[in-house]
Amino acid sequence: MGEAIVITSGKGGVGKTTTTANVGTALAMFGKSVCLIDTDIGLRNLDVIMGVENRIIYDIVDVVEGRCKVRSALIKDKRIEHLALLPAAQTSDKTAITPESMKEIVDDLKQDYEFILIDCPAGIEQGYQNAVAGADRAIVVTTPEKSSVRDADRIIGLLEKEDLTEPPKLIINRIRNHMVKNGDMIDVDDIVQLLSIDLIGIVMDDDEVIKASNNGEPIALNSSSKASIAYRNIARRILGENVPLQSLDTEKSMFYKMKKFFGIRS
Amino acid sequence: MSNKKQLVTIKGTKEGLSIFIDEACSFEEAMADLQEKINAIRPKEYEPIVSVHVKLGNRYLLESQEKELREILNHKSRFYIESINSNVILKEDALKWKENSEIKAVRKIVRSGQVLEITGDLLLIGDVNPGGKVVSTGNVYILGNLYGIAHAGAAGDRKAIIAASYMKPTQLRIADYISRAPDYESDGVYMECGLIDEEQDKIVIDRIQVLSRNRREISGFERRILNG
Numbered sequence: 001m002g003e004a005i006v007i008t009s010g011k012g013g014v015g016k017t018t019t020t021a022n023v024g025t026a027l028a029m030f031g032k033s034v035c036l037i038d039t040d041i042g043l044r045n046l047d048v049i050m051g052v053e054n055r056i057i058y059d060i061v062d063v064v065e066g067r068c069k070v071r072s073a074l075i076k077d078k079r080i081e082h083l084a085l086l087p088a089a090q091t092s093d094k095t096a097i098t099p100e101s102m103k104e105i106v107d108d109l110k111q112d113y114e115f116i117l118i119d120c121p122a123g124i125e126q127g128y129q130n131a132v133a134g135a136d137r138a139i140v141v142t143t144p145e146k147s148s149v150r151d152a153d154r155i156i157g158l159l160e161k162e163d164l165t166e167p168p169k170l171i172i173n174r175i176r177n178h179m180v181k182n183g184d185m186i187d188v189d190d191i192v193q194l195l196s197i198d199l200i201g202i203v204m205d206d207d208e209v210i211k212a213s214n215n216g217e218p219i220a221l222n223s224s225s226k227a228s229i230a231y232r233n234i235a236r237r238i239l240g241e242n243v244p245l246q247s248l249d250t251e252k253s254m255f256y257k258m259k260k261f262f263g264i265r266s
Numbered sequence: 267m268s269n270k271k272q273l274v275t276i277k278g279t280k281e282g283l284s285i286f287i288d289e290a291c292s293f294e295e296a297m298a299d300l301q302e303k304i305n306a307i308r309p310k311e312y313e314p315i316v317s318v319h320v321k322l323g324n325r326y327l328l329e330s331q332e333k334e335l336r337e338i339l340n341h342k343s344r345f346y347i348e349s350i351n352s353n354v355i356l357k358e359d360a361l362k363w364k365e366n367s368e369i370k371a372v373r374k375i376v377r378s379g380q381v382l383e384i385t386g387d388l389l390l391i392g393d394v395n396p397g398g399k400v401v402s403t404g405n406v407y408i409l410g411n412l413y414g415i416a417h418a419g420a421a422g423d424r425k426a427i428i429a430a431s432y433m434k435p436t437q438l439r440i441a442d443y444i445s446r447a448p449d450y451e452s453d454g455v456y457m458e459c460g461l462i463d464e465e466q467d468k469i470v471i472d473r474i475q476v477l478s479r480n481r482r483e484i485s486g487f488e489r490r491i492l493n494g
Contacts, residue, residue, distance in 0.1 A: 150378050150396055150397055153377045153378040153395050153396070154377060154378040154379045154397065157377035157378065157379055157380050160377075194393075194411075194413070195395075196375055196393070
């Protein structure tokens with residue numbers, strides 16, 4: 001029996017889909033069987049980032065409306081085994097599925113996969129309701145910006161009402177080191193203190209992420225980039241490993257950081 | 267007449283003049299006696315007005331009875347009623363008093379979009395985040411950070427206060443007063459409280475220590491009962 005984790009944020013554009021793709025890929029790289037579900041019906045992106053857009057035949061609405069079985073709508077990843085994607089429909093809208101039907105699909109997939117990662121659409125309406133319906137755990141993604149932290153706070157308040165096995169975890173995405181240093185960006189500690197939930201990872205703002213997304217290759221596959229390491233660390237923490245947070249310092253060379261990273265690990 | 271028990275006694279006490287009304291007789295009898303006594307006094311126009319305390323003992327006055335009592339005392343006499351004291355109150359009123367003066371402890375983080383409403387005093391053990399709101403009819407005490415909106419004395423009590431371990435609120439509201447954070451970025455304050463300053467006619471933030479001078483009554487449930 002697998003576990004379903006919803007990845008949500010309230011605000012749009014903070015990196016929910018990128019996080020879902022990369023954490024999912026990283027979990028699969030560690031040998032877990034993973035299924036990603038895109039619930040952003042009408043504005044699907046997860047398939048693009050995973051580079052499987054052209055393989056979609058059936059989508060989640062087809063499954064809900066009984067045109068196909070869940071398993072035949074799943075798209076197997078071309079690079080990693082045990083990684084699959086259930087794409088959203090592009091032609092319908094959020095009301096095409098209900099929380100009940102979503103829960104049914106998630107419960108069904110939990111039989112076959114160890115992790116189900118649900119990519120939640122922005123907002124707190126129907127799309128959000130659908131996405132959290134089947135989830136056991138939740139990860140809230142925020143960026144070090146006031147508006148996105150406010151929305152994260154709102155979402156955490158809403159998630160408290162859901163039937164989750166543990167309080168949501170926090171990912172702080174797109175941290176720009178030089179801005180944090182100058183005091184132009186909210187400090188990681190301040191965000192954690194305000195939201196008062198456990199931090200499960202921080203991800204630096206990295207141009208490589210955008211490049212990788214455009215190529216349909218999740219950055220987690222690329223072993224050397226900072227963001228890639230961050231995503232793999234998050235996957236590890238989800239698996240229960242105790243991995244220290246990445247240092248925010250960019251002054252040191254990548255080589256040093258890698259050494260330090262591996263040094264801490266052992 | 268002279269062998270009859272005194273139903274109404276007028277006495278000088280250290281508080282001033284007190285009218286004691288026997289608690290065992292019927293209300294009508296007592297009022298008749300009171301009327302008689304007042305008529306006997308028949309004060310002159312030039313006599314000064316005297317304030318009196320009415321002591322009812324264990325008698326409960328209905329609203330209509332209180333009105334009648336006030337009418338008798340104010341009519342044709344030079345008495346001014348300072349207070350009407352009774353040892354008994356309705357259970358209903360007692361419960362309302364309790365509800366309004368009880369401190370309710372809540373352990374919670376009030377997040378953006380959430381509203382916590384309380385009758386009486388609120389003791390919040392946790393934070394109020396930006397976009398969150400706490401409302402109470404009494405005082406608001408926050409053991410934590412106040413970043414959002416706090417409204418004390420929501421039913422109109424201007425004596426209510428808002429105290430927090432750390433406060434950098436978006437707005438403070440007390441009764442019908444509202445104050446907001448300045449437009450420029452500023453640091454919050456530790457262990458301070460917001461209260462209405464009558465002279466400046468606005469909400470001011472000051473050290474918690476000033477409460478021992480300005481708001482003594484917050485410390486006592488009994489005091490509230492005595493003040494009615």
